[in-house]
Amino acid sequence: MLAILSAFVLAVAGVSVTGSAGASAPGPGETSQRYLVTGPATAQQRSLIARTGAAIDAVRAGEVEVTAIPSEVAAIRRLGFRVSAPLPAPAPVPTAQAATSYHTYAEMQAELNSVVAAYPQIAQKFVAGKSYQGRDIVGLKISDNVATDENEPEVLYIANIHARERLTAEQALDYIGQLTQGYGSNSRITDLVNSREIYVMPMVNPDGQVYDMTSDTQAGRNWRKNRQPNSTSTGTDLNRNFGYRWGCCGGSSGTGSSETYRGTAAESAPETKVIANFVRSRVVGGKQQLKIFLDIHSEAELVLWPFGYTYSDTVAGAMSSDEEATHRTIGRELAGTNGFTPEQSSDLYITDGTTDDWTWGNQRIFSFTFELGGGSFYPPPSAIDTQVARSREALLRLTAYADCPYRAIGKQSQYCAA
Structure with a gap:
């Protein structure tokens, strides 16, 4: 009934149920700006906005911030919501301060090299593949006997899939530091490293990240997508380009200039295919070795789990009641450890083609998204340490669950017995 009602509302508003924007086709020169939308108070109302193709950046009581092109703004207004004049750009960060705070792509690479040099017995750098512009998509494996593929539960944490979400790479790098620096002196961390294979990829959208950090003000370009040209503009939203329920449900856009452009097909973006191929490579002897997946975003202070494409908590053949209860x-x-709000992804708004829906729906890896805090995509450098510290405990606990996520609901003997 809800799907029928949503389709009716969209039809009345002039928004295509299978498309992404209003009746007028966007021009090739359309560019995105940020707006405040007043009125949406429920997941269903926010989903109507997401269906226009606008990227929802922040959610508050009765309003959302979006990044949208003009045709999407017009579609949102036709839905009956109030849209503000464009919001101001992020405040400039002094160049000297910016250069020594958030890691550039080159500095991230140097940081990983430094960690491997300092902790060669437990840290190994790997290149998962290449971005559209030819940059290495790199990560670190952390484990005892790191050069050996042992029969241990594995986790994969990725960050910076959206270029402007700069704090996410800092969280990933901080976790690498937490594990390596604590090994041998902190018994809890030592036990995790000895009994898990932990993969961390701090910047999975390097082209977008480099472009976002290259600006005259050093405040960022508010760039979200990768840098792959499309028919009308540049960039694919990598977090709408995965192959589970791709483009199914109004949670992405088919318009190239949209912030949530889903690409021409699932995995049409090289970066998406690199991530998916890495995940598929961890199927050994017909069994997926990755037990936990985490995609780190910002800046809504949320812990999310699948599914994003449907409001249903359980889905026949795809999410059982025990699987849903374990995620929840x-x-x-x-x-409870970082002060974020926990909810199913669709409680925020409908999305499709996302990392979490694919890693769970296609690969049956227990999957989560963190939306970090900071108040913007570009929190001041002084906020980095405070913000990443909030999720250190959560990351350790999530890694610990890799042996048997069903421990969370007391059913380890049913599902994880040897």
């Missing part, structure tokens, strides 16, 4: 229980526990 772990999510709530993690949120």
Whole structure:
């Protein structure tokens, strides 16, 4: 009934149920700006906005901030919501301060090299593949006997899939530091490293990240997508380009200039295919070795779990009641440590083609998203340490669940017995 009602509302508003924007086709020169939309108070109302193709950047009581092109703004107004004049650009960060705070792509690479040099027995750098512009998409494997593929539960944490979400790479790098520096002196960390294979990829959208950090003010370009040209503009939203329920449900856009452009096909973006191929490479002997997946975003202070494409908590053949309860229980526990709000992804608004929906729906890896805090995509450098510290405990707890996520609901003997 809800789907029928949503389709009716969209039809009345002049928004295509299978498309992404209003009746008028966008021009090739359309560019995105940020706006405040007043009125949406429910997941269903926010989903109507997401269906226009606008990227929802922040959610508050009765309003959302979006990044949208003009045709999407017009579609939102036709839905009956109030749209502000464009919001001001992020405040400039002094160049000297910016250069020594958030890691550039080159500095991230140097940081990983430094970690490997300092902790060669537990840290190994790997290149998962190339971006559209030919940059290495790199990561670090952390484990005892790191050069050996042992029969241990594995986790994969990725960050910076959206270029402007700069704090996410800092969280990933901080976790690498937490594990390597604590090994041998902190028994809890030592046990995790000895009994897990932990993969961390701090910048999976390097082209977008480099472009976002290259600006005259050093404040950022508010760039979200990768840098792959499309028929009308540049960039694919990598977090709408994965192959589970791709483009199914109004949670992405088919318009190239949109912030949520889903690409021409699932995995049409090289970066998406690199991530998916890496995940598929961890199927050994017909069994997926990755037990936990985390995609780190900002800046809504949330812990999310699948599915994003449907409001249903359980889905026949795709999310059982025990699987949903395990996701929900772990999510709530993690949120209890960092102060974020725990919810199913679709409780925020409908999305499709996302990392979490694919890693769970296609690969059956227990999957989560963290939306970090900071108040913007570009929190001041002085806020980095405080913000990443909030999720250190959550990351350790999530890694610990890799042996048997069903422990969260007391059913380890049913699902994880040897």
